[in-house]
Amino acid sequence: MKNKFLLVLSLLFGLMFINAGLNKFLNYMPPPDDVSEGLSTVMGAMMEISWLIPLIAIVEIIGGILFMIPKYRALGAIVIFPVMVGILLTHLINDPSGLPIAVSLMVINLWVILEKSDKYKPMIN
Template identity: 55%
Template sequence: MKILKFIACLLFGLMFINSGLNKLFQYLPTPELSEELTKVTEAFGTIKWLMPLVAIIEIVGGVLFIIPKTRALGAIVIFPIMVGVILQHIYFAPETIHIALILLLINLWIIIDNRKKYLPMLEN
């Protein structure tokens, strides 16, 4: 189980690192987007600091997620991005939501697995 968790976390982290680096350096070809999604992407592009911020969060969160000692923090850092990914798929690409759901399940698995580390934040 420990090896499975490490492999899942490694792949999860690398996917987010790659996604963040691609937002910054745009080295992967952009897939064909629907007209509606193109408008949304262009709207986000008008906020000049938004995509670099998301990219940095993805990179930092991905690195934290890979390292066992910082994995609990990485899971929390990535979670808001993961919510956005799920919503994006629900509204604009439901045919590929299975990939996003797998990533969400890995993220939730690590959050639940580390729940004791989060309890001090909830205490008075």
């Protein structure tokens, strides 16, 4: 039962990141109208660095795909982790309204990392 629940969460998590990455390239979801001034400033600064948004998008797409495949889920969790930290800090500092979703996604990511911790031991030794 736990494995099926984790599989469903992993599929949803992966799809969400693939969607977010594709949206950075295709712009099919308009940004919300009620963006805080702090978040608007941060996003404007990120847009000034021309290579940053495409890099984040590629990492989100690749990480999302890896996260959905059980064999590569451990790798996907590590690939997505830095992006997840950035999302969590952005919402913690600039836009607290998105914090519940960011925290839940971080919990899912950490759960997968802990579940697959045996796969990371060779990197540490």
